[in-house]
Amino acid sequence: MIEIKNIDYTTTFSVRHPVLRDEKPIESCFFDGDDLKTTVHFGLFCDKKLVGVISIFKNKNAIFSAQNQFQIRGMAVLKECQGKNFGKQLLDQAEQYVITQKGNLIWFNARENAVPFYQKSGYEIVSDAFEIKDIGTHFIMYKKN
Template sequence: MQKATVVVKKITAEDTIAVRHPVLRAGRPKEDCYFQGDDLKTTVHFGIYDNDKLAGVATFLDSKFPTFEGRHLQLRGMAVLDEFKGRGFGKRLLEAGEELAKKKKINLIWCNARILAVPFYEKLDFKKIGASFEIPKVGIHFVMYKQISNTFDSC
């Protein structure tokens, strides 16, 4: 029997919709699944595949969060299909984003975290900042961030 393979790779904005739609925008039109900045050259979309089946997605956009110094990535569209949850796929996608941040010498990743996803981000060393706020049609969120590095030495 063939061994199961799980790989993370870069995908297109269009590819993400197959997961964003059922997980993040269920019951809403597909058009609601596209984010501003999805097609920018600087935006990176990652997909995690389990035996060639796209199981989860995450998008990282160059976007500065005003409170912090330095250069930042915003994580958007973090989603894992129900049948693949709890297998470390979300973690693998975040790790891919952290590697990307290091390569780009970006010192912080932030996101608007749904209240239900806060414990997931906390587990991966993200911290909450500020009060909760409501995003219409989606629900209560917190801004969360993870410091990747304070400085990047030149080599």
């Protein structure tokens, strides 16, 4: 059984850590803004086990003119659960949430290896490649609602 529900930001760490911050301290799983009232976190549970997470921040990026922007951060699915459409379900949940908030643009910094996944859902690259220290190559991607 698959269920997606709101979770606390600290709950995201059990998925963020092994997928996004492996071999780094658990404290590196906290992102600026995680604890703001305008930030929401969703967890995907498979048979009651948390296997995927996504966080949506109300955050404006100056490269876009849209007024009501949201940023996705910390999207991750446990390695053993990848390839089961869980990431797509989390992304769809985030998009639906942004619609309820009358958001008109979603953007994020995508890891290079995740770009094809996001492109399949209609996201476009809008930047040159850039490095995030100790994390890797990223691209800014976006999608308008």
